[in-house]
Amino acid sequence: MTRLRVACVGTGFIAGQHLRALSEMADVQIVAVADTQPERAEEVATRYEARSYADGATLLATEELDAVWLCVPPFAHGALEAAAIARGLPFFVEKPLALDLPTAQGIADQLAGTGLTTAVGYHWRHLDVVERAVELLAGTPAQLVTGYWWDKTPRVPWWPRRAYSGGQVIEQTTHIFDLARHLAGEIDTVTAAERAAPDGGEDVPTAASSLLRFASGAVGSISSARVLAGRHRVALHVVADGLVLEVSERGLTDHELRVGTEHGAEVLRSEQDPITAEDLEFVDVLLGRAARTRVPYEEALRSHALACAADRSAREWTPVHRGEGGWQ
Numbered sequence: 001m002t003r004l005r006v007a008c009v010g011t012g013f014i015a016g017q018h019l020r021a022l023s024e025m026a027d028v029q030i031v032a033v034a035d036t037q038p039e040r041a042e043e044v045a046t047r048y049e050a051r052s053y054a055d056g057a058t059l060l061a062t063e064e065l066d067a068v069w070l071c072v073p074p075f076a077h078g079a080l081e082a083a084a085i086a087r088g089l090p091f092f093v094e095k096p097l098a099l100d101l102p103t104a105q106g107i108a109d110q111l112a113g114t115g116l117t118t119a120v121g122y123h124w125r126h127l128d129v130v131e132r133a134v135e136l137l138a139g140t141p142a143q144l145v146t147g148y149w150w151d152k153t154p155r156v157p158w159w160p161r162r163a164y165s166g167g168q169v170i171e172q173t174t175h176i177f178d179l180a181r182h183l184a185g186e187i188d189t190v191t192a193a194e195r196a197a198p199d200g201g202e203d204v205p206t207a208a209s210s211l212l213r214f215a216s217g218a219v220g221s222i223s224s225a226r227v228l229a230g231r232h233r234v235a236l237h238v239v240a241d242g243l244v245l246e247v248s249e250r251g252l253t254d255h256e257l258r259v260g261t262e263h264g265a266e267v268l269r270s271e272q273d274p275i276t277a278e279d280l281e282f283v284d285v286l287l288g289r290a291a292r293t294r295v296p297y298e299e300a301l302r303s304h305a306l307a308c309a310a311d312r313s314a315r316e317w318t319p320v321h322r323g324e325g326g327w328q
């Protein structure tokens, strides 16, 4: 059997989830990993009998590969994707695509016309409960959309600084913006505000809120807060004619869809592993067993651009509009 030779750049939390999933696939061989913390890379390489590198550029210049997973923090995007594209290497990349829009747009420009297979870690799209929500809304379009990411501040060192993470809206709440687009269609205008962090080393706002106008005429709002002791609510509500839906996430493998109709309320629990599902889909496309990935780079770029528009609207305290050529 042909085994795909894969590598992973970044060996932190989410890389661990992907590497575990990949290591359980008989047709995949993890050949190399890289991390700017070499001891991390070495430990992970030992676990998977792979080679270790202290930087992704050297790994990409050295190894014979069929695909690479890019699981680095937001500030580290740009050169790694450029190196993969230059050698014609398919890549899976974690969200957010970058700290900002120009970096991600630049990568999309390099990808245009290459036909390279890409996939992005907007894993909610792989959930059965999200597929069910899409079905329920098919004949009854959304009128009101309300989303939340109310949580603690993640403990990774790069997160509380905008220059490294992009901030909560771009780094975390992007999942909710993506789901809003997926369930209710494109958004035309976003107007947002944020509550600044207190003076000190951290500059990611402690809370933010955005008001959305959808192309369909629907309206919505999405809020973010990072000052709790733990996750309180990571969810999206959708209200349609005679129908209310709530999709929520308590953990990477713990999701729920609540459906309210004139017949009462129904709760659908999902214990699917969407990380394994998205990795399997990418592998299936590379091995010719599936036609396409459901979130290629250019689709993820639309969600990233929306989150960046919400972030910019809050910083500049002005509405931001999506025109013919994208977010203005």
Ligand SMILES: NC(=O)c1ccc[n+]([C@@H]2O[C@H](COP(=O)([O-])OP(=O)(O)OC[C@H]3O[C@@H](n4cnc5c(N)ncnc54)[C@H](O)[C@@H]3O)[C@@H](O)[C@H]2O)c1
Pocket (backbone or CB within 6 Å): 009, 010, 011, 012, 013, 014, 015, 034, 035, 036, 037, 040, 055, 056, 071, 072, 073, 074, 076, 094, 095, 096, 121, 122, 123, 156, 157, 171
């Ligand atoms: N899909 C999801 O739900 C989900 C969940 C968690 C994290 N993520 C995303 O994954 C990314 C990483 O998050 P994490 O929680 O794994 O962070 P992490 O800090 O645990 O791991 C990141 C690793 O990347 C390494 N690194 C930094 N710059 C590098 C570079 N230039 N080359 C190689 N390695 C480099 C760091 O040393 C660290 O080990 C973030 O963008 C985050 O948003 C997605």
